Structure formats: structure tokens, C-alpha cells
Amino acid sequence: MATALEGRLQLQSWAEREWNSYRGRMLRGWSNLMASRFGRPVWLVGGALEHAAPRDIDVRVVVSASEFESRFGSWKDWGYSLISLDRQDEQRRWHLEMAKLNRQGAGATQLPVDFQVDPLPEAMKYESKRRRRLDDVNGIVPPWED
Numbered sequence: 105m106a107t108a109l110e111g112r113l114q115l116q117s118w119a120e121r122e123w124n125s126y127r128g129r130m131l132r133g134w135s136n137l138m139a140s141r142f143g144r145p146v147w148l149v150g151g152a153l154e155h156a157a158p159r160d161i162d163v164r165v166v167v168s169a170s171e172f173e174s175r176f177g178s179w180k181d182w183g184y185s186l187i188s189l190d191r192q193d194e195q196r197r198w199h200l201e202m203a204k205l206n207r208q209g210a211g212a213t214q215l216p217v218d219f220q221v222d223p224l225p226e227a228m229k230y231e232s233k234r235r236r237r238l239d240d241v242n243g244i245v246p247p248w249e250d
Contacts, residue, residue: 118152118161119236130213131161135238137212138165138205142221145246146239150218153234160216163209163238164227168247172223176201179223224248 122128135146142165150162172179177194202220209217224247 116156117154118156118158119148121156127213127215131163131215131217132238132240134209134212134217135163136241138163138209138219139239139241139244142167143244145237145244147235148238149230149233149235153236160218161213163217163219164235165219165221166224166227166247167221169223169225171247172221175221179226 119128122131131148139146144165144167147164147166148162149164150160151158152161167175176198179194179198198221205219206217209215209219
């Protein structure tokens, strides 16, 4: 019996199994807050769409490059250097904001949320991957490049 149930669980991804559950509704409610905050759609990506028991719940908001730069600075040459502090304040600002929102998301949903805001050029690297819109806020449209 246990192996039969285990096989059935493997057929459904976390998102398919939990979409209408309490946890799924809590995740969508928190996603509506993020959509209102950033003015962009909120997407479920990654393992939750592929696996029955994902390590974390990957949630993304994609903004245009200019929106990203106005909030967090240029992402184009992010990287850590032991000899230069250039651009580390911008990186630190993004990391701190994401850490706060991850903690808020995990507290609101009781799920291991991995939330990130990404600039459109970076997000386009993953355009062939599966994604599912989480929010249902009217009037919010995907970003376009300016």
C-alpha cells in the first residue's frame, strides 16, 4: 500500500497537489501582496512545478532592467571581490530586501519560500522553463524593456 501511494505522489507535482489546499491558498494570498508591492505578476517556478517534494518554493517577480536598476542598482557586473568594494552596496541592498521578503513569505505561508526579484534580461535566460502565475491581481502586466 505504501509503495502504491508513493508512486501516486510522484505523479503529481507539489503545485498540482497543493494548489487548492490551505498552503496553496496562503501562497497565492502572499503572492497578491507581492504583486501589489512590485506592480508585476508573481510566478511559481522551479522544483514545485516538477517534484512532489521540492526543497523550496521558488517564487519570482520579473521587472524591467530600468525598474531593477532604480531599486537595486546595476546587476550586470555583480560579483564578489576581495580587493574591491565597488557595487557591493547595490548587491547588499538586493540581498537584504530578498532576505526580508523570504522571511515574510515563509512566515505568512509556513512554506520554505525562495523569493527573488529579477531583471527581465536575466529572467529571459529561463524563458523555456515551466512557470505558473500565482497572483490574481487585476491590471498587473508583465514588464517590457524601455
